[in-house]
Amino acid sequence: MKKFLANAYLWLVIAILYAPILIILIFSFTDAKVLGSWNGFSFDLYANLFKGEAGPSLNSAIINTLLIAVVSATVSTMLGSIAAIGIYNMSRRERRLLTFVNSIPMINPDIITGISIFLLFVFMGVTRGIGTIICAHIAFCTPYVVLSVMPRLIKMNPNLYEAALDLGATPFYALRKVMFPELRPGMLSGFILALTLSIDDFAVTLFTKGSGGIDTLSTYIYADARKGGLTPELRPLFSIIFIVILVLLVIFNMRTAKQAAAIEAKKGGDK
Amino acid sequence: MNWLKNLLGNRRVWAYPYAVFMAIFVILPLLLVVYFSFVDEGGFTIRYFQKFFLATDSINTFIYSIGIAMVTTLVCLLVGYPCAYFMANKSFATPKVMAMLFILPMWINVLLRTLATVALFDFMHLELDEGALVFGMVYNFLPFMIYPIYNTLQKMDPSLTEAAKDLGANDFRVFKDVVLPLSMPGVYSGIVMVFMPTISTFAVAELLTMNNVKLFGTVIQENINAGLLNYGSALSLILLIIIGLTSFFGNDDTKN
Numbered sequence: 266m267k268k269f270l271a272n273a274y275l276w277l278v279i280a281i282l283y284a285p286i287l288i289i290l291i292f293s294f295t296d297a298k299v300l301g302s303w304n305g306f307s308f309d310l311y312a313n314l315f316k317g318e319a320g321p322s323l324n325s326a327i328i329n330t331l332l333i334a335v336v337s338a339t340v341s342t343m344l345g346s347i348a349a350i351g352i353y354n355m356s357r358r359e360r361r362l363l364t365f366v367n368s369i370p371m372i373n374p375d376i377i378t379g380i381s382i383f384l385l386f387v388f389m390g391v392t393r394g395i396g397t398i399i400c401a402h403i404a405f406c407t408p409y410v411v412l413s414v415m416p417r418l419i420k421m422n423p424n425l426y427e428a429a430l431d432l433g434a435t436p437f438y439a440l441r442k443v444m445f446p447e448l449r450p451g452m453l454s455g456f457i458l459a460l461t462l463s464i465d466d467f468a469v470t471l472f473t474k475g476s477g478g479i480d481t482l483s484t485y486i487y488a489d490a491r492k493g494g495l496t497p498e499l500r501p502l503f504s505i506i507f508i509v510i511l512v513l514l515v516i517f518n519m520r521t522a523k524q525a526a527a528i529e530a531k532k533g534g535d536k
Numbered sequence: 537m538n539w540l541k542n543l544l545g546n547r548r549v550w551a552y553p554y555a556v557f558m559a560i561f562v563i564l565p566l567l568l569v570v571y572f573s574f575v576d577e578g579g580f581t582i583r584y585f586q587k588f589f590l591a592t593d594s595i596n597t598f599i600y601s602i603g604i605a606m607v608t609t610l611v612c613l614l615v616g617y618p619c620a621y622f623m624a625n626k627s628f629a630t631p632k633v634m635a636m637l638f639i640l641p642m643w644i645n646v647l648l649r650t651l652a653t654v655a656l657f658d659f660m661h662l663e664l665d666e667g668a669l670v671f672g673m674v675y676n677f678l679p680f681m682i683y684p685i686y687n688t689l690q691k692m693d694p695s696l697t698e699a700a701k702d703l704g705a706n707d708f709r710v711f712k713d714v715v716l717p718l719s720m721p722g723v724y725s726g727i728v729m730v731f732m733p734t735i736s737t738f739a740v741a742e743l744l745t746m747n748n749v750k751l752f753g754t755v756i757q758e759n760i761n762a763g764l765l766n767y768g769s770a771l772s773l774i775l776l777i778i779i780g781l782t783s784f785f786g787n788d789d790t791k792n
Contacts, residue, residue: 271622278619279637282675285652286641288659300655344554351551363551366558369566372783373776374736376753380760380772381565387765388568404561407554465645467739472760486647490743495651503648510643518636 286507293500300495311501323496326485330464333395333481337402338459344403345410346452350444352411353418367412370405378405379472386473393475401473402463409462410455417451569776572769584770594755594771601752602778604666604741605734608673609681612730613723615674616681620722621715623682624689635686638679649676650740664745672744673734680729688722689715732779 292300296309352363370378382401386393425447429439467483474484482502489496573584588594623634641649653672657664692715700710738753752775760768 271625274618275622275634278615278678279634282638282641282678285649285656285675286644288655289648289652292655300658344557347550348554350547351549351554354547355551356548359548359551363555363558366555366562369562372779374732374779376736376738376756377566377569377772377776377779380756380768381569382561383760384568384572384765384769385561385565400561404557407557411554461643465643467645467647471757483645483647486645486651487739490647490651499648503644503652506648507644511640514636514640514643518632522632 289500290504290507293504296497298497300497300500310498314498314501320496320498322480323485323498323502326480326482327502329395329479330481330483333398333402333470334460334463337399337406337463338456340399341403341406341410341459342452342456345407345455346414346448348407349411349414349418349448349451353415367408370408375466375468376472379469382469383472392477393473394477395479397473397475398470398479398481401469402466405466405469406459406462409458410452413455413458414448414451417448421447566776569769569772572766573773576766584767585774587767588770588774597750597755598752598774601735604669604673604751605731607670608677608734609727609730611670611674612678612681613727616678616726617685617723620682620685620689620719623686624692638682642679646676646737647739647743650743654743664748666745666749669741669744669749672740673737676737676740677730677733680733681726684725684729685719685722688719692718728782731782735778736775 289300292303293310294306294308295302295304296307297304348363352360352367355363373381379401382397382404383393386397391397421444426439426443429443430436434442464482466481467487470481471484471487474480480488486495486499489499574580574582576583588598619638650672653668653675654664657668657671662668696718697710697714700714705713735751736753738751738757741749741751742754752771756768756771756775759771
């Protein structure tokens with residue numbers, strides 16, 4: 266009975282959490298302009314979205330979002346991984362200082378990060394545009410990369426790299442063949458984290474995009490919602506994003522579960 | 537080639553590009569917030585802080601936002617604690633799946649989530665008022681409350697509750713005297729993690745109430761948008777101080 270009540274409560278909260286998402290999912294299959302009215306089942310909105318008939322500004326917003334995310338996640342991953350190696354080899358005081366600086370963008374609310382970087386660009390007289398958005402995104406994504414690479418470094422045997430050098434490997438070769446494979450999982454999760462953070466960002470983008478008419482999906486949605494009606498094509502887009510994330514998370518979880526099981530099995534074998 | 541060898545050999549140096557980058561894009565901007573709040577065309581001034589404290593409008597919004605953030609945090613705690621408790625209890629439910637289900641909505645853009653909430657309220661013909669605002673905030677930030685509590689509860693040694701039971705405590709006393717005190721660190725970090733984003737969001741409140749309710753974040757954004765950089769910076773600095781205090785007390789309590 267207790268178990269039933271506990272489960273009922275959990276599922277009730279989950280149902281409430283998912284109700285809004287479900288509404289959007291359901292109404293992505295009707296071509297009504299206003300959300301909530303049902304015009305009969307149709308795939309029209311999906312078709313419009315893929316044919317690019319939802320309007321050029323939505324298309325460019327999608328492209329901008331992806332472009333900004335890929336560029337800033339790539340740069341963050343490189344900058345952050347190299348920085349993590351450096352921080353790991355620093356003296357304790359230096360490491361403390363940099364770790365503290367690293368945590369600032371993570372604690373700071375988005376709006377403060379956005380406004381402070383906006384002030385920087387105003388102060389330096391830089392015209393805001395896609396470049397400034399990317400710089401800002403790198404600034405708040407890189408700390409997460411550093412944090413995901415760090416545990417790999419701590420777990421790694423520090424002598425491996427030195428051993429490779431002693432055995433005659435050039436530093437670059439040792440880096441590529443010894444260090445990189447060890448750090449790759451951390452870099453990958455850092456990259457994915459940076460990607461999602463960048464795609465998800467709204468506040469920082471809003472303050473750094475300037476008035477040049479560049480929009481990402483977030484700022485497009487914001488402008489659209491403020492005008493009143495939401496572009497109907499956002500419903501299928503939202504549904505697709507949701508399904509993609511759902512599938513990715515399931516795959517990701519299954520993989521980690523499998524890896525955990527493999528490690529357990531190996532441990533059992535070692536005994 | 538010698539310099540390259542040195543560079544690869546002394547790996548401390550590798551953190552320098554990042555340090556420089558962070559100095560420019562994190563430290564300097566924050567210093568600029570302080571600078572702009574105290575310095576304008578006429579030199580040093582505390583005019584903008586006076587403006588904030590003397591204008592009943594902005595100070596009211598500020599107090600009101602803190603109130604909304606407190607209510608949101610409280611609701612999150614009341615709804616989230618049982619969730620975390622049931623999830624951490626192995627005899628109930630499948631925690632892995634549940635944990636994933638709670639975090640999944642967080643991967644969706646916060647604006648889309650908010651608009652989905654607006655859609656739900658429209659669909660059910662509910663009014664978009666303060667109730668909607670609190671619901672939307674709770675909806676957005678509930679996982680931030682569940683996670684830290686779930687983590688501390690999960691790490692708790694189960695033999696402690698068993699020992700309490702063996703010593704004759706009933707379920708309520710086991711919870712009150714053993715589980716609850718031990719989960720407090722998680723509760724504190726949950727409170728900080730919900731309170732901070734709630735007080736600083738701006739678009740969420742705007743969309744949820746059709747711009748009827750203004751929160752502090754919205755006021756900051758409007759001032760910056762209107763080009764009132766000095767006043768906007770002063771307001772940001774005030775928000776920053778509140779955030780700093782919250783996280784400071786949060787950390788302090790966790791250590792105890």
